[in-house]
Amino acid sequence: MALPQTFKALVVSETAEKTFVREIKQRSLSDLPAGELIIEVKYSSLNYKDALSASGNKGVTRKYPHTPGIDAAGIVVTSTTKMFSAGDQVTVTGFDFGMNTSGGFGQYISVPALWATKVPPSLSLRDSMGYGTAGLTAALCLIRLMASGLTKESGEVLVTGATGGVGSLAVAMLAKLGFNVVAATGKEGEKDFLTGLGAKAIISRDEANDTSGRPLQKERWAGVVDTVGGNILATALKTAKYGSSVAACGNAMSVDLNINVFPFILRGVSLLGVDSVQIPMRARQMAWTKLAGEWGVDLSTIVKEVALEGLEAEIEKILKGGVRGRVVVDLSR
Numbered sequence: 001m002a003l004p005q006t007f008k009a010l011v012v013s014e015t016a017e018k019t020f021v022r023e024i025k026q027r028s029l030s031d032l033p034a035g036e037l038i039i040e041v042k043y044s045s046l047n048y049k050d051a052l053s054a055s056g057n058k059g060v061t062r063k064y065p066h067t068p069g070i071d072a073a074g075i076v077v078t079s080t081t082k083m084f085s086a087g088d089q090v091t092v093t094g095f096d097f098g099m100n101t102s103g104g105f106g107q108y109i110s111v112p113a114l115w116a117t118k119v120p121p122s123l124s125l126r127d128s129m130g131y132g133t134a135g136l137t138a139a140l141c142l143i144r145l146m147a148s149g150l151t152k153e154s155g156e157v158l159v160t161g162a163t164g165g166v167g168s169l170a171v172a173m174l175a176k177l178g179f180n181v182v183a184a185t186g187k188e189g190e191k192d193f194l195t196g197l198g199a200k201a202i203i204s205r206d207e208a209n210d211t212s213g214r215p216l217q218k219e220r221w222a223g224v225v226d227t228v229g230g231n232i233l234a235t236a237l238k239t240a241k242y243g244s245s246v247a248a249c250g251n252a253m254s255v256d257l258n259i260n261v262f263p264f265i266l267r268g269v270s271l272l273g274v275d276s277v278q279i280p281m282r283a284r285q286m287a288w289t290k291l292a293g294e295w296g297v298d299l300s301t302i303v304k305e306v307a308l309e310g311l312e313a314e315i316e317k318i319l320k321g322g323v324r325g326r327v328v329v330d331l332s333r
C-alpha cells in the first residue's frame, strides 16, 4: 500500500503567550518519528490523559506542537520486524504513545513494534477502541482483584467514577461476570445508564466520600475499583471488608491519599496499584484476550463515536468530568 505524503491530524500548539491552541491540520509523514511500524490509524479514543495533553499539561506532554491520542487501532502499512506484517490489525496503547510521541489523533503513526498488540480476531478495530486504555485498565483491575481472592460470592463490589471510561467498563464487565456491583457517581441524572450497565445499586459521590475523620467505617465492600483517588479512595479503604482488596487506577478527584494504616493492619485490607502504561506485554495480551472473549460487554450504550472534528467538544467535557462512557474517534471520516 502506497503511503501518502500528508495526513490529517489534531495538532496542539503552544503560542508565544503560553496558551495552547488545537487545530486539525495536514501533517507530513516525514515528521513522524522513526519507528519499526507505520500504521494507518482507523480508530482512536479519548481518555482523560489525552485531554490533559491536548490542553498543554506538561506533566503529560513536554513538547509542542504535538498530536495527542494514547490509543490507536489500525492496520500495519510497513514493518521492519518479523513480529508484524503489512495488513496486520493492531492496537497501540501505553508506553510513550500519545504523550511525547505523536499519537492516535492522526491518521498515521510510527511506533516501536513492542508498543503494538495484534487485535484478537473476534474483536473489531472499532470495538478495540471502545475499550482502549480504559477497558484495558478496567480489565487489569479485575484481574488483580480476582487474583487476590474476589469471587461473585464475596459480596458487593464498588466502582467509583462509575460513569467515566474506566468506571463504566468496570461496572459492565463486573455485572456480566455476575458480581454484585455498586456504582458511585457524581452524576445524579445517569442512574438509568448505570443500572442499564448492570449496577445493582448506586450511591452518590458524597456517600462515597466520608468526611467524618474517623479512621475506620462500617465494613461494606468485598472489592473496589477506584478510578478517582483522593478522599474517595481513602473512604473505600476504610469501608472495605476484612481481607478484601481495593484496586486503585486513577486520580480524577486527587492524587493525594490521606489515610492511616488501620485498614491494612486491623482488617488486612490490600491496596492494589494498577498501571496500564508499562505493564509487560504478556499481561497486556491477557487483558485483551479477556476483553475479546468472556469479559466482552455490549458497547452500544457506552460508546459515542465522533470524527476528529468532533473531538474539541469532548475534550472540554472530559476535563470537567462530564463525559459518560467512552468516546471513539473515527479517523476515516
Ligand SMILES: NC(=O)c1ccc[n+]([C@@H]2O[C@H](COP(=O)([O-])OP(=O)(O)OC[C@H]3O[C@@H](n4cnc5c(N)ncnc54)[C@H](OP(=O)(O)O)[C@@H]3O)[C@@H](O)[C@H]2O)c1
Residues within 6 Å of the ligand: 046, 047, 048, 049, 133, 134, 137, 160, 161, 162, 163, 164, 165, 166, 167, 184, 185, 186, 187, 205, 227, 228, 232, 248, 249, 250, 251, 252, 253, 254, 274, 275, 276, 277, 318, 320, 321, 322, 323, 324, 325
Ligand atoms: N492507571 C492507569 O494505567 C490508568 C489508565 C487509564 C486511566 N487512568 C486514570 O483513571 C482515571 C479515570 O480515567 P477515565 O479515562 O475513565 O476518565 P473519565 O472518563 O474522565 O472518568 C472519570 C470519572 O471520575 C469521576 N470524577 C471526575 N471528577 C471527579 C472529582 N473531582 N471527584 C470525584 N470524581 C470525579 C466522574 O465520574 P462520575 O461523575 O460518575 O462520578 C468521571 O466521569 C483518570 O484519573 C485516569 O488518568 C489510569
